[in-house]
Amino acid sequence: MTGSSSRMLALLSILQTQRDWPGGVLAERLGVTPRTVRRDVDRLRELGYAIRAVKGPDGGYRMAAGSELPPLLFDDDQAIAVAVALQGAPASGVAIDEAAERALATVRQVMPSRLRHRVDGIRFAAAGQDGAATRVDPAVLETVSAAVRNRRTLRFDYRRDEAPRRSQPHAIVARAGRWYLIGWDLDRDDWRIYRLDRMSPRSPAGAVFLPRDLPAPDAGTFLAARFKGSGTEDRWPCTGEAVIDLPLEDLLPFLGTDTAEELTEGSCRLTVGSWSWTGVLASLARFDAPFTILGPEALVTAARVLASRIDAATRT
Structure with missing residues (x-):
């Protein structure tokens, strides 16, 4: 690649940030004169890129939406x-x-x-979802995205529901290969999460609505919170601590959202979260190693109850 072509790619990359760039700043970043910047801008315009001049003391440039697709240039x-x-x-x-x-x-x-x-030289296996039923139709993704963007009420068939659902769509979130819509369900009068692969939108789109405030900082946090059984915060309803007799390197591959702090070469303080206190105990037991519960008291009580159940189940 010649120096001129490389410089034009760099200029294009800067302009694509969709902000105003004074000519002098562009020249300094590219290590050329303002005259060279003007010449490169003219060349990009000839290629079909819509670059408009910005008025001001220093003058400048801004990338605008073009009417035709210009050649794609990548660094x-x-x-x-x-x-x-x-x-x-x-x-x-x-x-x-x-x-x-x-x-x-x-x-x-x-x-x-x-x-x-x-x-x-870059080759890797990108495994998709198992089965056609878990794949999202691009047309569905496009339709739902348009409803989110335009704040239009959605009517759609969902799973095996007999009646169509009505929702005011708030945001789409991709998580672990699945796509979810977060929306206000008009019939249930509450926030709901829908999987896009189970949706069949009906047309036309419904009425425009005023957006509601999501009961979480953002859509990603809201989805993560619901997956953990929490209302608005990305946290487990039940969290307990224990000392487990395993080295840190044996725990790290299996922690997930849990955390571990090394105490000695053969023991760690483990913080585990789950939907229930019994779930916390199950997470501790999965490591198949001795552990001592530190708290809270609700976890200690749950352990005693579970121990009684196990004792009763193993009596002959």
Whole structure:
């Protein structure tokens, strides 16, 4: 790649941040004169990029939406990022595997040989969801996303419900290969979480609504909280502590959301969360090692009750 082409890619990458850039600042960042910046901007305009001049004491430039799709120009890091993202499409949970494979082949074809070699050297298995029923139709994702963006009420068939659901969609969240809609259910008068792979939106979209405040800092926190059985905070309803007779390296691969603090070479303080105190005990027992409960008292009580149940179950 020539110095001029490399500089134009760098300029394009800066302008794509969608903010105003004074000409002098661009020249300083690129290590050229303002005149060279103006010349490079003119070349990008000839390629179809809509770059408008910004008025002001220093003058400047801003990327605007173009009426036509210009040639796609990526710097090396962007090209690798696109290739990796396309290769990982099966793990996204959206049924775009074939389209992503064709897109990757197209992008690879126009890459210079040095980049093709780098992309070809990145190979990994991106496992999708098992079974067609767990894959999200791209049309469903597009329809629901439009309803979220435009604040339009959604009517959709869901699972085996006989009657269609009505929801004011708030946000879409992707988590572990599945896609979820968080919305205010108009019939249940409460916040609900829906899986997109189980939704069949009805058209047309419903009335515009005024957005409600989500009872959590953001949609991701709200979803994580509900998965842990909490109302609004990303935390387990029950959390206990114990000292377990295992070295830290034996615990780390299996902790998940739990935490461990090394006390000695062969013991750790373990903090475990779950939906119930019995669940906390089950998490402690899964390590198959001696442990001493530190608290709280509710966990100690649950342990005594569970011990009685086990004792009764093993009597002959």
